[in-house]
Amino acid sequence: MNQPQVFDRALVSKYDFPGPRYTSYPTAPQFHEAFAVDDYRQATETSNGAPLPKPLSVYVHIPFCMSLCYYCACNKIITQKTEKAAEYLDYLKREIALQAELFDTGRRLTQLHLGGGTPTYFTDEQFAELMDALRQAFHFDTRSAHEFSVEVDPRTVTPERVYGLRKLGFNRLSFGLQDFDTDVQVAVNRIQSEGEVRDLVEAARRSGFDSISIDLIYGLPLQSVESFDATLGKVIDLRPDRIAAYSYAHLPSLFKAQRLIRPEHMPPAERKLELLELTIQRLIAAGYVYIGMDHFALPDDELALALRNGTLQRNFQGYSTHADCDLIGLGVSAIGKVANSYSQNVKELSQYYARLDAGHLPILRGYQLNEDDRLRREVIMALMCHGRIDMAHFERRYDIEFPHYFADSLDQLSGHIADGLVAIKDGEVRLLPQGTLMMRSVAMAFDAYLSEGQNGLFSRTV
Structure with a gap:
């Protein structure tokens, strides 16, 4: 490209x-509720019956967060009642068992991604319990090409926890940073220090993670060219393997949390273009390769290599180096892609629990491709x-x-x-x-x- x-x-x-x-x-607006569990089961049968069945990918959605980030448009549940995580994990294990019954046991699970919400809302013990359930249900690919990743809120982990995630089998970390500027952090209610993030990145390197990614957002309240330039400089100094720089979509009419952002703090439209131009110039000058959309990677990273050799892929987690997989979505609101179909789980926790209590997959809607x-x-x-x-x-x-x-x-x-x-x-x-x-x-x-x-x-x- x-x-x-x-x-x-x-x-x-x-x-x-x-x-x-x-x-x-x-895209998701075309998904509809006429697509039912029976359609999904048919898709899994088609998938298993292919001459060369695709490897499997699993996405697990963990919706809980301790505090509200005002910019966030994700499907999340803000609660400090940590016992909710234990209950949710029990239901996840039920869904894992139901899904595993539908796929041939010989198919390798080559990709695993935990997103949220805040996946690190789970304790180390709960992470271990989840991974044990997945290992028992699916044939984990332990070859070097496997990609097991987890999104990390730097405010919720310690260097010791990073080591623990590596021991559980994760080999990729994505840190949600967004911005280092203190005023911006206060304006969006997400405060984390540069020192904390640096310690975690260093711990990830020492523990042997194959890839470290940092997420940024441009267009947040109170951002200026000068302040974001400082953030970019600090991120470049950390030298993550990958950087994702997302454009902030301010839609307070759709997302209630965004109404907590003071309108006068929002940057003008031309500022966002200035920040985008700055981001591209700084990252390319620092040696990063532009992958596409919002993504950048170091020249020796697998994404950059895949871009050069023509094997780059794209899925619900963004750009990927793996061949096309059948994706199994687990948890509330999770989206899957099996054979020539998409499916999405219910978005409400109560509905998710009720369907699993009845022994049913919690699929709400989907789409069959022609x-x-x-x-x-x-x-x-x-x-x-x-x-x-x-x-x-x-x-x-x-x-x-x-x-x-x-x-x-x-x-x-x-x-x-x-x-x-x-x-x-x-x-x-x-x-x-x-x-x-x-x-x-x-x-x-x-x-x-x-x-x-x-x-x-x-x-x-x-």
């Missing part, structure tokens, strides 16, 4: 409108992961004439072509260096489900 070379603020602003992140296609969906998904993922669409490849694979089948899509790219973001030449649709930041807007041209009424469902594309 081409690396961004010139940050044209006018062009970035022009193409900065609401659009999907394309961690799936079709052939057009599968084609468009592959086209969009080729663009998002490799920066190019090889028309001949898709013509052979789907027996289509690409320019005819996607005539409307190609017409929609006329503005991108005129602005020097995309080229259609020699049988390829290719992102140009100036267009890499706007790849989501390019992908939207191939989305058959977008409409005017969906704009409010997505974050802005830049």
